[in-house]
Amino acid sequence: MKKIKKILIIKLRAIGDVLLSTIVLENLSAAFPKANIDFLTEEAGAKIVEGNPLLNEVIVLERTKNRNMTWYNQLKYNFQFINQINRRKYDLVFDFFGNPRSALLTRISGAPIRVGYNYRIRQLAYTNVITSRASQVHEAPWHLDALTALRIPVISKKLSFFVDTKSKHFAKEFWGLENLNGKRVLALNFSGGWPAKRWPIERFAKLAERIVEKYQTQILLLWGPGEKEDALKLQALSNARTRLIPETDLKQLGALLDKTDLIVTTDSGPMHIAAAMNTPCVAIYGPTNYKLQGPYGNIHQIVFKDKLECLGCNRLDCDHLSCMNDLSVDSVFSAVEKCIHKNNLFK
Helix, strand or coil: CCCCCEEEEECCCCHHHHHHHHHHHHHHHHHCCCCEEEEEEEHHHHHHHCCCCCCCEEEEECHHHHHCCCHHHHHHHHHHHHHHHHHCCCCEEEECCCCHHHHHHHHHCCCCEEEEECCHHHHHHCCEEECCCCCCCCHHHHCHHHHHHCCCCCCCCCCCCCCCHHHHHHHHHHHHHCCCCCCCEEEEECCCCCHHHCCCHHHHHHHHHHHHHHHCCEEEECCCCCCHHHHHHHHHHCCCCEEECCCCCHHHHHHHHHCCCEEEEECCHHHHHHHHCCCCEEEEECCCCHHHHCCCCCCCEEEECCCCCCCCCCCCCCCCCHHHHCCCHHHHHHHHHHHHHHCCCCC
């Protein structure tokens, strides 16, 4: 272990999962201060880790571009990518994704120490196989099991999301243009990677009215690619004054969330970014398990429709969506009140 000079972390997707895996970075950097640490991920995940001073390089597997190639060019690209990883001569590789592709990349890396979890035949790619507790513990500390198994000291349990100076200036400028300095600012994030994760927009509109009436807050509406029309719909449905944030990348979004007092959100990438920025989240849950994939930290408040047998079903879509459609504005507003009280906000 003392001879380790090159480390590779593999976490291909998604945005929230990539962010949760950054919990290992400070620990690896402290344990191997002279080692170069690289991070291998896909296009979207790269936006989470790029610019991080704890990393030497972010290696991007261009899955979207690859998918649009002819079969011959796909084969050529994959062969070249595999060769690229092998030529880097890593000493230690962590596969935190555990699908066939990431297991193959780990094995072909040729690293003498290859760490992964006990997932079926994929575990044959690793020299050190870790018993997975993915169904028992939150995903963020789950990554630390691999470090503990290698007797790497865990000195930090913080996520690592780096926001650059330019993005901070972007947020500062927006705050000034919108006259938000010194005011209470709350964000609403209605999006969700799966249709089943989304609470009805009409409820978000009513929630905004309740929040503004009681707390006199400024409301920001978050939106990403393909979501602006829904954001405008939410704005039109609510009698409360709301503002759409400008078009942002993930770093700019992180900078905006860093200046926000609180966010009400579905289970999504922006939720995990907010948690990484230490912004309290009121997180709405249904098909996913908040105990395993909730906002990381103890400053947050979870809300869900209880007494449903299908909670945490992990379905991408649903024909009744009881977990979201039966979740009332009163329930979510109550969670907002609890989160505000818990974090001593708006005094």
